[in-house]
Amino acid sequence: MASPDNILLHLAEDDEQQVRDVFKRLAERGFQAQQQTPHVTITFSPAMPADVVQCAAELLPPVVPASLKRVGSVVFGTKRKQTVAWLLETTDELERAARQISALNPDGRGPRWIPHLTVGLRLPREIVPEYMRALDELTSSHLKEFTAVRAAFWRPRAQELRVLAGATMNDSVLGASDLT
Template identity: 75%
Template sequence: MTSPDNILLHLPEDEEQQVREVFARLEQRGFPAQRQTPHITVTFSPAMDEGVVKRAAELLPPVIPARFRRVGTVVFGTKRKQTVAWLLETSDELEIAARDIGARNPDGRGPRWTPHLTMGLRLPREIVPDYIRALGEETSPHLKELTAARAALWRPRSQELTVLAGGAPS
């Protein structure tokens, strides 16, 4: 399976490092390694439509950087492999922009957007309750907010990152 093109929001280096440290502590406890770069997905597609990219380049610069507040933990998936994520809330302005971008993506979910940061990707369903418990234990109570410092289009097939808003790639 080829990974899709994504319009992503990236964290600043210090916050990304904090998330990676949580991944490392969970791995030390025997859970599956998490190698993904911490990010918040705006929308994805097998091949991102250029009109969607253009709209994202118009709408995202005025709202980036953006603050996100952790408001819970969610589980995505109904089959054997599931994903655990932090559920996030952000400003109305970014929410409206993300929904507009998603609505223009013919391969997307329409105007629906569930902002989240994946903390456990493709986990066996049986370990999800223990993973969620350990995630709570290994996450600093001070890590309540995250920042979207940069918006970018990521095309995994060509390994091409195009910054749409915010800082240059790190």
């Protein structure tokens, strides 16, 4: 299955590096390497409709940057491969905007949004408890708050990144060859 189009939030550089450091320490303990760029997805679709991207471009600039607080851990998935994520809370303004964008996406989940940052992607179900224990041990107690500094529309098939709100980013962050 091809990676879907996403409207997502990117973290401040220092926050992103702290998450990557956690990924590195988990890999040093023998867990599968996490290669994804740390981000928070607002909505995704096999082919994101233009009106959803336009709505995001209108609603997100007034609410980004935004604070994201880590409030727990969550496991997504009911089959053999599961995803471990940090559950996040954010500002009421960003929450309302994200729900409105999600509701407009015909491939979305309606006006629902569970803000989270994936820290363990496609993990075999049987290692999830051990992974979560290691994650707790390796996560610094001060790593409780992040700042979303940019919102973007990411089309992985075309390697196209369009910044919708916040700071611009360099091409190397997501490997995008053409920022539009």
